[in-house]
Amino acid sequence: MSPDPLRARRPAGDGAAPVFKRPAEVPGPGGESGPAPVEPTSEGESPSEEGLTGDAGADGSPDMAPAWDVPPDGVPNAQAGPAADTPIDVEDLLDSLEEVTRERDEYLATLQRLQAEFDNFRKRTAAHTEDRVAAGIARLVEAMLPVLDACDAAVAAGETSVEPIGRQLLGILGKEGLHRIPTEGEAFDPTVHEAVLSEAGDGDTSQVVEEFRPGYTWAGRVLRPASVKVRL
Numbered sequence: 001m002s003p004d005p006l007r008a009r010r011p012a013g014d015g016a017a018p019v020f021k022r023p024a025e026v027p028g029p030g031g032e033s034g035p036a037p038v039e040p041t042s043e044g045e046s047p048s049e050e051g052l053t054g055d056a057g058a059d060g061s062p063d064m065a066p067a068w069d070v071p072p073d074g075v076p077n078a079q080a081g082p083a084a085d086t087p088i089d090v091e092d093l094l095d096s097l098e099e100v101t102r103e104r105d106e107y108l109a110t111l112q113r114l115q116a117e118f119d120n121f122r123k124r125t126a127a128h129t130e131d132r133v134a135a136g137i138a139r140l141v142e143a144m145l146p147v148l149d150a151c152d153a154a155v156a157a158g159e160t161s162v163e164p165i166g167r168q169l170l171g172i173l174g175k176e177g178l179h180r181i182p183t184e185g186e187a188f189d190p191t192v193h194e195a196v197l198s199e200a201g202d203g204d205t206s207q208v209v210e211e212f213r214p215g216y217t218w219a220g221r222v223l224r225p226a227s228v229k230v231r232l
Contacts, residue, residue: 181215
């Protein structure tokens with residue numbers, strides 16, 4: 001059987017457009033070549049659709065193009081969209097808002113409490129550190145008081161060469177907060193004076209009349225009370 005001039009060849013691969021073969025040329029009566037004649041068809045018939053669908057398969061059946069899955073209404077089926085949103089309950093939203101607000105308030109209260117505790121701890125630590133430093137310095141200064149007493153005793157014995165040393169040492173410590181407790185002529189104060197001797201007086205007031213050992217204060221705290229003689 002001669003090949004159908006309208007037969008189309010479809011290239012390999014699904015969905016490709018069919019490729020029509022050009023009819024083979026055959027020599028005519030005058031030696032001229034031309035297209036092969038098309039076999040006539042009966043009236044009312046169209047050319048075979050087999051030539052428009054592709055080559056025949058290995059078993060002789062036509063290699064038909066895959067048919068589209070088109071519903072009866074002629075519109076292709078679209079992919080299923082997302083499920084419709086479920087209705088939102090206002091009461092559930094209010095409950096969730098109240099729960100979030102409650103958790104927020106709890107976290108805020110916890111944070112404020114921790115902040116206050118940390119501030120108090122920091123203040124206590126700073127105060128404790130200052131007290132320890134002050135106590136250490138006070139012990140050092142108290143340990144140097146016998147040196148001042150020795151300088152005073154040397155000056156009282158006539159060793160005037162020691163007087164500048166004692167005065168300079170007392171001036172340096174005085175800048176740091178060491179002060180000598182006033183005694184002679186002052187009213188007796190048991191918080192800063194230590195009565196070693198006493199003598200009778202008019203009895204109106206107790207007055208310091210003599211100093212035996214000087215007393216000192218450091219940063220407002222008594223390091224050592226002054227040993228004095230009191231007139232009662």
